[in-house]
Amino acid sequence: MAVTIRDVARASGVHVSTVSRTFSAPQLVSAETRNRVLTVAEELGYRPNRAARALTTGRTHNLGLIVADIANPFFPPLIKAAQAQARERDYHVFVADTDEDPLLEQELIEMLCKQVDGVLLCSPRLSNRVIERLRAQVPFVVVNRRVKGLSTVLMDVGQGVRAAVEHLAALGHRRIALLSGPSGSWTSEEMHAAATAAADESGLELTVLRPNEPTEQGGLAAAAAVAGSGATGVLCYNDLVALGLIEGLHERGLSVPGDLSVIGVDDSLPGRLNRPKLTTITMPTAAAGRMAVDLLLAAVNAGDTGTPTLARLETHLIVRESTRAAGRVGAPLPA
Structure with missing residues (x-):
């Protein structure tokens, strides 16, 4: 037979309502009592009925x-x-x-x-x-x-973007591009603001290319615009866009990082496995x-x-x- 809340109460030496509160409002039960009830419930294999509890507490959990x-x-x-x-x-x-x-x-x-x-x-x-x-x-x-x-x-993607722009400036890049993301993206707006401020501080020329799909296809589609921008360093909305851009540049006979340096955002597994391994902003x-x-x-x-x-x-x-x-x-x- 299934273990009931009454079985747990009896074995724990507490009232049924205390067992109920242990599962529905644990902050109302002392730590000692709560631990005893939970231990007994685990030993007996008791699992609270979520549907019944939702009717009682008004919470679905x-x-x-x-x-x-x-x-x-x-x-x-x-x-x-x-x-x-x-x-x-x-x-x-x-x-x-x-x-x-x-x-x-x-x-x-x-x-x-x-x-x-x-x-x-x-x-x-x-x-x-x-x-x-x-x-x-x-x-x-x-x-x-x-x-x-x-x-x-x-x-705080803006923090990472500022570090990325400073990194490109230190490597001697003077014209950089930002491949932004989709319209309505908070991350895109933060990246745009941070990249603009950091580029101004470092004396770099910044080209913003937007909007773009936040996918490899989005980066691939932007490759022609990047190649024609004159930029030698590119900061991308995410790693997927960066990987798509690298492929698109390769199709146009341009190498990364030889002709252009590319930076992604996210530090995702595909970027770590790619060749070249992707410089990126970890999130x-x-x-x-x-x-x-x-x-x-x-x-x-x-x-x-x-x-x-x-x-x-x-x-x-x-x-x-x-x-x-x-x-x-x-x-x-x-x-």
């Missing part, structure tokens, strides 16, 4: 996680970390992919709001106005977008996933009435093989 493109290597580490963090807190995560489509994103949010206690939006493509309207249904936390009144986790995606879950659960427990939190995570440049001194293949590297 489910969270929604919406990403722009699940095939992009940027997102899986964030998803995995968020799921693990939620699981430790007795929550499950429903993951949805918008395929970079803001209309689909809105549809998914409206659907998930009926089934979850809160929603994480990662690099959303919706306007802030629409997000502010939708948040009336359940608490939201946003990753890589500033939205008034919402807790936010930002990966703390796993840390962002964990922090976003904690902020969302805080909002859920506060009834979405708490003060919004802004968490900013550091980024940094990783120098590999796709950047070198300005000039043709065979030019000596700086000492």
Whole structure:
């Protein structure tokens, strides 16, 4: 026979209501009692009935996680970390992919709001106005977008961009290009602002090419414009765009890093395996996933009435093989 909540209460020496609170509101139970109940529950093989608990508490113990493109290597580490963090807190995560489509994103949010206690939006493509309207249904936390009144986790891509521009300047590059991302992307705007400021400070000429699809195909399609820009150093929206650009330049008889230096963003596995290995800006995606879950659960427990939190995570440049001194293949590297 299935183990019941009464079995756990009897074996733990506590009331049934204490067992219920241990699983539905553990902060209301002393640490000693909570640990005893959880240990007994584990030994007996007891699993709480989520549907019954939802009826009692009004909580589903489910969270929604919406990403722009699940095939992009940027997102899986964030998803995995968020799921693990939620699981430790007795929550499950429903993951949805918008395929970079803001209309689909809105549809998914409206659907998930009926089934979850809160929603994480990662690099959303919706306007802030629409997000502010939708948040009336359940608490939201946003990753890589500033939205008034919402807790936010930002990966400070501007910090990495400034380091990337300074790296190109130190290698003797005087004309650089920025391959921006899709319209409506917070990351694109941050990169643009940081690259413009850093280029001005370093006395570099900056060409901004936008918008671009945040994919290898987007980088491939931009190769002709990059080749014609006169730039010798290129900073790309992400690693996928950088890899597509390298392929497109190769098709035009240009080598990386011999003719052009290329920098990506994300420090994804494809960039580390590529030849040349990609110089890139690392993004703390796993840390962002964990922090976003904690902020969302805080909002859920506060009834979405708490003060919004802004968490900013550091980024940094990783120098590999796709950047070198300005000039043709065979030019000596700086000492």
